Amino acid sequence: KAGVTQTPRYLIKTRGQQVTLSCSPISGHRSVSWYQQTPGQGLQFLFEYFSETQRNKGNFPGRFSGRQFSNSRSEMNVSTLELGDSALYLCASSLGLPGEQYFGPGTRLTVT
Amino acid sequence: GQQVMQIPQYQHVQEGEDFTTYCNSSTTLSNIQWYKQRPGGHPVFLIQLVKSGEVKKQKRLTFQFGEAKKNSSLHITATQTTDVGTYFCAGRGGSQGNLIFGKGTKLSVKP
Numbered sequence: 001k002a003g004v005t006q007t008p009r010y011l012i013k014t015r016g017q018q019v020t021l022s023c024s025p026i027s028g029h030r031s032v033s034w035y036q037q038t039p040g041q042g043l044q045f046l047f048e049y050f051s052e053t054q055r056n057k058g059n060f061p062g063r064f065s066g067r068q069f070s071n072s073r074s075e076m077n078v079s080t081l082e083l084g085d086s087a088l089y090l091c092a093s094s095l096g097l098p099g100e101q102y103f104g105p106g107t108r109l110t111v112t
Numbered sequence: 113g114q115q116v117m118q119i120p121q122y123q124h125v126q127e128g129e130d131f132t133t134y135c136n137s138s139t140t141l142s143n144i145q146w147y148k149q150r151p152g153g154h155p156v157f158l159i160q161l162v163k164s165g166e167v168k169k170q171k172r173l174t175f176q177f178g179e180a181k182k183n184s185s186l187h188i189t190a191t192q193t194t195d196v197g198t199y200f201c202a203g204r205g206g207s208q209g210n211l212i213f214g215k216g217t218k219l220s221v222k223p
Contacts, residue, residue: 042214048210103154106154
């Protein structure tokens with residue numbers, strides 16, 4: 001089976017812009033989670049989706065949003081980008097809730 | 113809110129030495145997972161522990177879940193250079209709770 005794919009892999013944006021990241025889970029996986037990874041804060045949970053419903057949300061401002069489509073693919077959006085949003089954004093899929101997470105390679109976002 | 117603390121933050125060992133990383137939660141966990149992230153890579157699932165006092169082994173790796181389901185450890189016997197990376201624990205407060213990651217222990221192995 002193909003693994004979790006994330007697009008784009010690298011992104012450079014300017015403060016104030018918005019960005020949309022995409023994640024395609026492993027075939028058959030219905031749960032998708034998003035994490036932000038930075039050297040200082042480590043892996044921080046953003047949100048978790050199962051069958052198009054947001055099941056859990058981390059402690060991030062409303063500028064961070066996401067959604068899941070009927071084919072389990074997921075997108076996350078960050079509006080009004082700030083310098084502190086620079087990070088590796090990781091998507092993970094699992095068969096169900098709760099479950100072991102299979103991570104994608106991540107999207108490296110740089111905000112200048 | 114739920115916090116998962118992991119120590120040590122860094123560990124440098126000589127090849128062949130043992131290594132242990134510890135994970136402690138502020139609340140009782142329904143399960144705990146362990147992941148390994150190689151430099152430049154993404155976290156890779158190692159194992160999940162569910163039962164109180166559970167011990168699982170994978171070759172040179174031994175994973176334990178505490179009796180109170182609030183702490184866990186990962187022990188590597190006779191480290192090899194291929195063990196290099198950051199080891200993360202991740203716990204859920206309930207079956208539907210958020211998966212909270214510890215900050216990880218970065219292991220370096222000197223040949």
